[in-house]
Amino acid sequence: ETGVTQSPTHLIKTRGQQVTLRCSSQSGHNTVSWYQQALGQGPQFIFQYYREEENGRGNFPPRFSGLQFPNYSSELNVNALELDDSALYLCASSLGTVPEAFFGQGTRLTVV
Amino acid sequence: GQSLEQPSEVTAVEGAIVQINCTYQTSGFYGLSWYQQHDGGAPTFLSYNGLDGLEETGRFSSFLSRSDSYGYLLLQELQMKDSASYFCAVRDHPTNAGKSTFGDGTTLTVKP
Numbered sequence: 001e002t003g004v005t006q007s008p009t010h011l012i013k014t015r016g017q018q019v020t021l022r023c024s025s026q027s028g029h030n031t032v033s034w035y036q037q038a039l040g041q042g043p044q045f046i047f048q049y050y051r052e053e054e055n056g057r058g059n060f061p062p063r064f065s066g067l068q069f070p071n072y073s074s075e076l077n078v079n080a081l082e083l084d085d086s087a088l089y090l091c092a093s094s095l096g097t098v099p100e101a102f103f104g105q106g107t108r109l110t111v112v
Numbered sequence: 113g114q115s116l117e118q119p120s121e122v123t124a125v126e127g128a129i130v131q132i133n134c135t136y137q138t139s140g141f142y143g144l145s146w147y148q149q150h151d152g153g154a155p156t157f158l159s160y161n162g163l164d165g166l167e168e169t170g171r172f173s174s175f176l177s178r179s180d181s182y183g184y185l186l187l188q189e190l191q192m193k194d195s196a197s198y199f200c201a202v203r204d205h206p207t208n209a210g211k212s213t214f215g216d217g218t219t220l221t222v223k224p
Contacts, residue, residue, distance in 0.1 A: 031210050032210070033210035033211065035214075040216070041217070042116075042214030042216045042217050043155065043199070043214045044214070045211060045212065045213065048208075048211055056208075056211055090155070092155075093210070094210040097206075099143065099145065099160035099162070100157040100160070101145075101210050102157070103147075103155045103156070104154055105153065105154045106154060
């Protein structure tokens with residue numbers, strides 16, 4: 001198991017609502033990346049935070065936003081939820097040039 | 113942009129060897145990673161190739177040919193617990209493991 005923890009593990013929301021997902025990174029890792037994984041597909045990069053600043057963004061609309069805190073934990077916020085937002089949301093922490101990214105178990109979001 | 117192609121499914125028997133191929137088309141390339149994901153679990157890092165050639169880690173090996181935009185993951189002495197999805201991922205930053213583009217994964221089924 002990695003040291004990356006995500007909460008909650010499962011969540012059901014109604015279309016149009018807002019959701020906040022949380023991630024605690026591996027100890028000492030200053031970089032947190034968020035991914036969306038739809039069923040049967042690979043993880044898709046949403047954005048990354050490095051030392052509390054957004055450090056790159058994938059092809060996701062502005063209603064996907066995030067934060068990183070001084071302890072390097074992070075939040076992913078999604079506004080105006082759509083049915084297609086139903087997916088597994090993964091958080092990955094990494095450090096510098098180390099080639100390995102450590103993923104959490106993910107949050108399974110279902111939008112109804 | 114980035115796109116990666118890998119077979120959707122592979123089946124093999126216990127004790128056999130299996131190779132999972134990955135071809136990529138990318139606008140930037142700084143290495144190819146492989147991740148394993150069991151149903152409902154976190155992707156876990158298996159291997160990374162930044163340069164051409166073979167990397168060996170126990171029963172798993174990974175190969176990269178940058179001139180062919182091609183890599184593969186080789187799994188030897190297959191065990192039932194190797195049944196999982198395997199993802200290749202292109203790292204699109206030289207020092208940042210968190211920013212990667214993933215393929216859609218190969219589901220490996222190991223039969224007795």
